[in-house]
Amino acid sequence: MLTQKRIKRLAKKHGTPLFILDHEEIRENYLRLRKHLPRVGLYFAIKANSDPQIIKTLYPLDSGYDVASLQEYQLVLDNVPRKNLRGHNLNDFIWDKIIVANTIKPAATLKQITNFNTLMTYDNYDELEKIVKHCPDAGLICRLKVQNVGSMVELSSKFGVEPGDAPELIEKAFKLGLSVEGISFHVGSQCCNIENYFNALEASAEVFKQVKSRGHKLRLLNIGGGFPVPYDDTVPEFEVFAVKLRKEIDRLFPKSIEIVAEPGRFLVAPAATLVVSVVGKSLRDGKMVYYVDDGVYGTLSGVVFDHCPYHFNAFKRGDAKISAVVGPTCDAFDTVSTAEMLPDLDIDDMLYVKNIGAYSIASATNFNGFPKAKIVHVNK
Helix, strand or coil: CHHHHHHHHHHHHCCCCEEEEHHHHHHHHHHHHHHHCCCCCEEEHHHHCCHHHHHHHHHHHEEEEEEEEEEHHHHHHHHCCCHHCCCCHHHHHHHHEECCCCCCCHHHHHHHHCCCEEEEEEHHHHHHHHHHHCCCCCCEEEEEECCCCCCCCCCCCCCECHHHHHHHHHHHHHHCCCEEEEEEEECCCCCCHHHHHHHHHHHHHHHHHHHHHHCCCCCCCCCCCCCCCCCCCCCCCHHEEEHHHHHHHHCCCCCEEEEEEECCCHHHHHHHEEEEEEEEEECCCCCCEEEECCCCCHHHHHHHHHCCCCCCCCCCCCCEEEEEEEECCCCCCCCEEEEEEECCCCCCEEEEEECCCCCHHHHHHHHHHHHCCEEEEEEE
């Protein structure tokens, strides 16, 4: 774990805004998942943080990769050892280590990844028609619509077929001559409600049963991601969470069923720290407002897109007062927080934000011409 002293030293050396990514933390998070969910194969969700070095860090740990686009697909292939991408080994690697988890894929993408036996999700008839035409060798995973109650980011409104309709959709794929390997679901990102998993697992077990009654056998269950990150004290302890999840998986699914997951946030969120500098300050409506050199159009974009309330930490000590922190752009929307407890800060003082490795630099822009944060990798 990065100490405050090292964070400050790195910021003084490289300047701000600075995004510090600790790869030892990524490795520890991955191994923590493997320890507490030993039956679950892991596919890192590239969308959470697409920095190529993360792909390289996870590869020796036998990680797979969840991709959503042809660009992410190629990013994986460009950043794993070339020795595994020659001849028949390329097909083996793609089949074993990549899942295209976007249920909707452009025809052009399907044409590019045909002949590689790529695992991919679907949730509607029209997608099947595209797949059978452009990528008939794919291994299919039917995605179910499940409850996302209480998750920070819900996904069910856009993805997934109703569980009651899934057996027929799977039957359709088999009739088209396609290979259906299993089913998947996602309970929503940053899911603190274990009941979402329980309900999804029950629904999945019923679909397995119904498909079997139709004469077909599925071998795979993908439980998605959503594992909670400790942004604050309200988040349940993962070890307790994992025990309940593990028991429910074992109760409903025999060992012959392969279980996989697509963690993103859990692996990378705790692994990064953002350091910013105060570039301005102003007393507005009785509250001190600090203007910093990164904001919601940059690394702190997760405030908007990820619904994540980041909190600022000061290196300086002193009596804390409720303050606001805003970004550097000429847009009042660029407000990160209106209720931070901070000491009296001066221009050029620095603040830092922890747990910012997921859905941050992935959606950062150069709006108003402000540069994105410099990325520094430690413990590679």
